Amino acid sequence: MTEESERPEDHGVELQPNEPLSLSQTCMSCGNEGRLSLLLVPDIFFPDVVITCFSCTECGYRDRQMDRVESAVEGVKITCRFKNSQDLKRYVVISAGTEVKIESGEHGVTYTQKDDAVMVVESLIRYVLETLISRGTLPEDPLTEEETRGLDEYQKIALFLQESLTDLDLVLVLEDKKGDTRVLPVGESLEKGTKSLPLEYFTDECVEIVRIEKEDRGENGESGEQIW
Numbered sequence: 001m002t003e004e005s006e007r008p009e010d011h012g013v014e015l016q017p018n019e020p021l022s023l024s025q026t027c028m029s030c031g032n033e034g035r036l037s038l039l040l041v042p043d044i045f046f047p048d049v050v051i052t053c054f055s056c057t058e059c060g061y062r063d064r065q066m067d068r069v070e071s072a073v074e075g076v077k078i079t080c081r082f083k084n085s086q087d088l089k090r091y092v093v094i095s096a097g098t099e100v101k102i103e104s105g106e107h108g109v110t111y112t113q114k115d116d117a118v119m120v121v122e123s124l125i126r127y128v129l130e131t132l133i134s135r136g137t138l139p140e141d142p143l144t145e146e147e148t149r150g151l152d153e154y155q156k157i158a159l160f161l162q163e164s165l166t167d168l169d170l171v172l173v174l175e176d177k178k179g180d181t182r183v184l185p186v187g188e189s190l191e192k193g194t195k196s197l198p199l200e201y202f203t204d205e206c207v208e209i210v211r212i213e214k215e216d217r218g219e220n221g222e223s224g225e226q227i228w
């Protein structure tokens, strides 16, 4: 999908967001002069993307690629202790590969996020529930006993997640080795994005955020769930 070979800095240019830049470059196919176009697409939550297109009018060779521009310098581990239903309405910005751990009492579940996403806490928990029980739709109504009976080992965890949404004695841990994951304060909108704000902004009486060692953003690893 992406290669590390052609970063914008290799061309000795400074890209401005959303301002396309065109350079001449030797065609790697025929050796004549072709055109290289670069575009920096900014993102307010996740790494910016640089789109690189090369085309040669002499031989018709074309090449196109997308690269992420890493911004986070360290990974993050976010621990949330939620006791209020307002907390479920908080926005979560979650990177692909983030390990999500939901605990309540002695029960818990871990889940690995597959894609970069922005949602509210409640949707995240419901999504984990949905994924665990492989239902095609979000469960709008509480599961009936009959519905949970067919879930075998997932029955307990489905009921646990459902109860944790009602009773709100919930610990949510998000471990992101890429560093872009954030849980927003209660009532904060997504307008400002998250990338330009300091970690302190995301800390309050329910949410603790600490830096952890960063891991380079590669292809997504295997995603899996674990229940205890």
Ligand SMILES: [Zn+2]
Pocket: 027, 028, 029, 030, 031, 032, 034, 056, 057, 058, 059, 060, 061
């Ligand atoms: Zn060419």
